[in-house]
Amino acid sequence: MAIQIQSSSTWVKALLTTGTVSGIAIDATDLTQKAVARHGFKEDKAIQSFGESVLGALLLASHCKKGEHINLNIRSSGVVFQAVIDAYPDGSVRGYVVPRESSTPYSIGENTGPWGDGLLSVLRTKDISQERPYIGTVPLVTGKLAKDLTFYWAQSEQVPTALGIVVNVHEGKVHGAHAFMVQALPGASDKDLKWIEDQVFHISNQLEPKQALAHLFQNATFSFLETKNLSFKCHCTLGRVERALALVGEVELNSMIENQNGAEVKCDFCSENYIVGKEKLQELIKNSRRHEP
Numbered sequence: 001m002a003i004q005i006q007s008s009s010t011w012v013k014a015l016l017t018t019g020t021v022s023g024i025a026i027d028a029t030d031l032t033q034k035a036v037a038r039h040g041f042k043e044d045k046a047i048q049s050f051g052e053s054v055l056g057a058l059l060l061a062s063h064c065k066k067g068e069h070i071n072l073n074i075r076s077s078g079v080v081f082q083a084v085i086d087a088y089p090d091g092s093v094r095g096y097v098v099p100r101e102s103s104t105p106y107s108i109g110e111n112t113g114p115w116g117d118g119l120l121s122v123l124r125t126k127d128i129s130q131e132r133p134y135i136g137t138v139p140l141v142t143g144k145l146a147k148d149l150t151f152y153w154a155q156s157e158q159v160p161t162a163l164g165i166v167v168n169v170h171e172g173k174v175h176g177a178h179a180f181m182v183q184a185l186p187g188a189s190d191k192d193l194k195w196i197e198d199q200v201f202h203i204s205n206q207l208e209p210k211q212a213l214a215h216l217f218q219n220a221t222f223s224f225l226e227t228k229n230l231s232f233k234c235h236c237t238l239g240r241v242e243r244a245l246a247l248v249g250e251v252e253l254n255s256m257i258e259n260q261n262g263a264e265v266k267c268d269f270c271s272e273n274y275i276v277g278k279e280k281l282q283e284l285i286k287n288s289r290r291h292e293p
């Protein structure tokens with residue numbers, strides 16, 4: 001049973017009429033709130049990190065070609081241990097953060113943002129072809145996701161970029177989840193590059209996407225290219241869960257049958273719970289024996 005949750009959130013893309021600078025603005029407030037409710041995340045700092053990584057992944061996916069998707073994986077010394085988000089160019093996203101146990105305190109340097117130290121990896125995969133996926137990894141330098149993603153674009157993709165991410169959370173509720181990104185395209189002039197650099201200090205995020213882009217491109221002529229609705233979507237199914245269980249081995253499966261009368265498996269990406277009965281587990285064991293040499 002694949003999970004799909006629609007939202008009123010959107011991204012809007014725009015292009016300078018010179019064709020040398022592209023822009024995107026996202027309001028993912030509703031999407032983030034619905035995903036948080038789905039997962040049952042409670043802690044404000046974890047919710048904020050989740051929202052930031054959802055926005056970061058959507059910004060990255062907005063540059064994918066059709067049939068590609070990205071996986072953003074952040075390992076952090078900060079308020080969450082890890083964030084894993086899949087995002088698609090159709091505006092769908094799934095994923096989770098692993099909050100740090102309250103017993104293991106996090107370590108963040110004095111001038112470092114909430115992500116602390118760590119590694120940010122982006123895996124760009126083609127859905128069908130056998131082509132090798134592209135992987136780019138950069139260290140977390142500032143601990144602020146927007147800045148570290150700007151560094152990623154410069155370092156790993158060699159695209160001059162300015163981007164901003166702002167997520168406001170209070171008492172478990174997402175009050176705002178906004179992001180924008182402007183990028184130089186081939187043929188960009190030095191003036192364009194200087195302008196992009198200046199936008200880093202020009203973050204005004206609490207606007208709906210079209211207003212945010214109009215605000216960003218205020219002194220230039222530009223056109224809106226695309227408005228897309230964003231959704232939370234996972235493609236896990238009972239069949240996939242059973243195939244994964246088939247790989248855990250006979251001993252483990254037997255212990256599930258004896259101790260739990262079956263298996264209960266939760267999908268990390270969407271928190272869907274799957275119950276696999278004892279008869280099915282016995283069948284998996286039988287099949288695995290058949291495949292042994």
Ligand SMILES: [Zn+2]
Nearest residue numbers: 234236267270
């Ligand atoms: Zn799932």
